[in-house]
Amino acid sequence: MTVGRIGPARGVRGDVFVQPFTDEPDERFAVGSVLDTEPAERGPLTVEALNLSGPKMVLHFAGVDDRAAAEALRGVRLVIAASERPEIDDPDEFYISDLVGLTARGVDGATLGPVRDVIDIAGADYLVLDIDGAERLVPFVEAIVLTVDVPGGVVVIDPPEGLFEI
Incomplete structure (x- = not known):
């Protein structure tokens, strides 16, 4: 399960911005936490420092000590085993990792394509579908995503x- 995605480097000492995909970022990214990665050959990564820079999270990983090493991690997903994630009690909430890979179908039963990702744009979630080789965004709202x-x-x-x- 993806709990975050590494963004651009911050500064010259190996710090990186991280987009968290967890409700408990302070706990999940606590100093000493070891996170697996996708792709796997980029990790595991051990958190050495956690700072908040305004609304953004900044992490420093062990062994990532300069800007070039930090930039090489850009786009890497930080993952945990599905067994480590907390249960969701709300039937209308889902883990992103559970949605990626689902087959999207229309109400008529026709296959539209696979769900490739779920992204947040301006506070709204969108399913990223691969429809005939083209990326299409579908607002993840009850009126459109029925089931x-x-x-x-x-x-x-x-x-x-x-x-x-469009």
Whole structure:
């Protein structure tokens, strides 16, 4: 399960900005935490320091001691085993890692394509679908995403007219 994504370097000493995908970033990224990575050959990474720079999280990992090493980690996902994540009690909430890979289908049952990612744009979540080789964003709202069946591997979408024509 992805708990964060490494962004650009901050400064020249190996610090990086991290976009957290967890409700408990202080706990998940505490000093001494060891995180696996995707791709796996970039890790594991051990957190040496955690700082907040305004609303952004800045981490320093052991052995990442200059800007070049920090930039080489840009885009790397920080992951934990699914067994380490807390249970979700709300049936309308999902882990991003559970949504990625689901098959998106229309209300008519036609396959649209796989869910490649879930992104946040201006406080709203969007499913990133691969439809005929083109990336399409679908607002992750109840009016459009009618069903999420993680065990069944399917998400049912009722796209408004013109959504995929842009």
